[in-house]
Amino acid sequence: MIVCGDDALAARLASELHDVYGERVTLVVPPARSSTGGQPAVAPNRIRTSALFGRVSAAMNRPGGADEVGSSGEFLLPVREVEAAEPSEEALRQAGVERAAALALVYDDDEMNIRAALAARRLNPRLRLVIRLYNRKLGQHLEGLLDQAAVVAMPGLDVTALDASTTVLSDADTAAPALAATAVAGTSKVVQAGGLLLRAVERTPPGPGEVPDPGLCTLALLSSTTNDPAGAEGSDSSGPQGPSLLPDDATVAAATGRGTVVLETISYAGLPVPSRRLAGRGAPLREIFSRRLRRALAGAAAAVVALAVASWLTTGDHPLHAAYLTLLDLFAIGDPAVGEPTARQVLQLLSGLVGLALLPVLVAGSLEALGAFRGAAGLLRPPRGLSGHVVLLGLGKVGTRVLARLRELGIPVVCVEEDPEARGIPLARRLRVPVVLGDVTHEGVLEAAKIHRAHALLALTSADTTNLEAALYARTVKPDLRVALRLYEDDFATAVYRTLRAAHPDALTRSRSVSTLAAPAFAGAMMGRQILGAIPVERKVLLFAVLDVAGHPRFEGCTVAEAFRPGAWRVIALDTAEPAERRPDLAASRPYGADRTGAGLLWDLHPGYVLRPQDRVVLAATRRGLAELLGRRTGSRPGPQSA
Incomplete structure (x- = not known):
């Protein structure tokens, strides 16, 4: 596996592939800069062994560590690094692109990713490509272009059979549902599949005589500290009462007094009906x-x-x-x-x-x-008497996607943005969302956004200090405000989360790193399966993926109940469409006015249904469970000629 990038997502993705899936990883990063002249401290394209992922031996020595590294328990090679100013053909050759199974291009520059993808497809037509692009429309065209290029380069090549396909993802799209859901009570975590929104809802333990509603299925049992505002999220995850992903019915029934995360489907209501307008001007x-x-x-x-x-x-x-x-x-x-x-x-x-x-x-x-x-045709101001809304700070790449998700759910939003030419301003104008222009750190800006009557604050600017300062100031105005922070590094996000929860025990706080939320989806796509989304459960992550039954002995010929493996994976839906009529991307949003009823996906599956080779299923899986399903392990992975 080759990962090319210049930010935290690249490092997190390489760690995900190496530690969870047990893959041999080469990381292509920009050369280190000297502290004096800003010149590269080493020569470009220098190859070295990375010390960033040196926790493999420690993981192998602690209980359960082998399962964290890989279910096969083999010793993993260190991550190999190639230093290059940009992913040129020479850098890709040094990284071994001709022999690689998959390549991820996660630079923050769309043009650089596209240029590298074209070169990589030419060097290895069998290569599986995962590209980070913000422009979704361009990404759809690029997927078709690169897949067609593979067929032209090798006549007779079956792209689908070899899985030498192209997947275009956006870290903003992947992380937006989780970021939006953390600020909204009752929606929790949301992913999209087949035109429907799937909602993972946290539910408190039922009282005496109450019958809990299991929804479609129970995704997780929460740890005992989750409902304690002063506790640390997932602080007891190593104990017997820690979070349990994809439990069976017996475990759920025996776990009295613990909260659960259940899966529900909700109708895609779309945007509210606009008010009557004059002269077509809105x-x-x-x-x-x-x-x-x-x-x-x-x-x-x-x-x-x-x-x-x-x-x-x-x-x-x-x-x-x-x-x-x-x-x-x-x-x-x-x-x-x-x-x-x-x-x-x-x-x-x-x-x-x-x-x-x-x-x-x-x-x-x-x-x-x-x-x-x-x-x-301009920006609206927050109306008088507005309350119960979400204040969204920052309309950059992530903020724009989160705004779209919130409006899809019909949640009132007030945006705060310093740059009048920000990426999300046109979307806010089109959706008629009130926007306050100004620096959020200046006095009066949050007050103009009606923060004292808001339900939640989403701080999604690109500056960690700005997000933290806005959250602290908002808490002085409204101490019980629900706050969700976007922070760059996961360790810093954890420290901020615990400190804010200790300082404000009566308020709910969430701190999220976009790279942490997005890396599992990118890693799953590199492994060759379509990832619908990822939802966080405390400090763990559940993936929703699409899998073809053919070729998987754990599914083919088995009933839905037999295919369920507690703690690893669970079949939650069946694609009933004919193979020739199936949508290639179930996670893609459908245009407004299109069918949003989820037709084609059967969610209420009978446990006795026998899975056939031509079936395609939607499943929820842990990261290690998905790695085991894919069956890729260091030392046993087939070469590109026998893939």
Whole structure:
């Protein structure tokens, strides 16, 4: 396995492949920089053995360590590093791309990843490619292009059979469901499959006489400290009461007093129905005519009607003629009532006064309507009285994806962004999400986002200190606020989490590293299976994957109950579509207006159903369980010619 990258995701992915799946890994990283001139401290493309992953021997010596490294228990070789300024053909050759089974390109630069992918496909048509791209539409076209290039390079090559396919993933897309779910009660963790949203819900232990709802299945038993706000998340994970992933029914029944994580399916409701709009510009009627303006216009209209009725009663004219004269007097275009009866003269003076009062009301209404139309294409401000919303800090790559997820779930959001040209500003404008422009560390910015009435805070900027400062300040405004932080390093995220939980025991806090949430999905794709998503369970991770039954003796010819292995994997759905009509990517979002009922996926599987070779199933698996299913181990892996 070859991993090319320049940030924490590359290191985390290499560690995931090496420690969990037991793979031989080569990591291509930029050369080290000197502390003086910023020049490379070593020559480019230098090969060395990495010391970053030197905990293999320690893991082998502690109880259960062999299972953490690999279920086969063999001694793993250290991660090999190739230092290169960029993934050129020379660097890829030195990394052994011609003999590799899979290559992951996880640079933060889309263009660099695409250029390296084209070169790698040319050097090894059988290579499995996993590419990190933010642009999903470009990624779909790139997948087809690179797969077609493999077929052209080797006529007769069956890309599907050899699994020499291309998978384009986004760390933001992979981590967004978990980041959004940590701030929302009742949604918890969410992944998407077949047009449906799967929701992993944390449930407290049932009371006496209560019958727990198992949902589709029970994914995990939570540790005893999970519901203790002052406890450390997963602090007792090594004990008998620690979190248990994919337990069987007997274990769930025996684990009284412990919370559970169950799987549910929820309908994809889409975005709320927009308000009535004028002229196709997106300005609601209530914004064009404010409440005060409507009251002023109603008062003026009532005065005009009263004057018209008084003129009709005093002069004896026809009602229409009386109303006509009143309007002429109102707009000061009628003849002076010289020589007319006193009642007529008084009514003319009153009509003139009403006309003078009406003039500024009309001017104010025109200016307000103009401002509403101009603001319809701009950013909205948080409305008065807003409460129970989520305050989202940062509209970068991750923040934009999280915003889309929150709006898909119908959750009110207020965004805070310093850069008016940020990536997520157009999405916020299109979804009509209120945005506060300003530095979140400045006084008054969070107050403008109604943080004192918010339900949760999601700090997703790219600066750890900014996220931490915003969380600490928000806690001073509202001590019981639910907070979720995006932090760069997992160790730092753990330390911040425990400190905030100890300082604010009555509030819920979550700290997440994007690289930690995204690495399992990238690693699973490198192993050759489609990953639908990953959900965190305390400090562990569950993967949702799609697997073809053919060629897997643990599934083929077995019933659903027999295929279930507690603590490793569990079949949760069956794709009932014909093989020729199956969607290649079950995790892809469907366009608005498309079928979102999950047709084609059967979730309520009978335990006695016998899995056939032509079936495709959706399963939940632990990382080590997925590694065992794939059956790839150091020393026993077939070469590329026999893959």
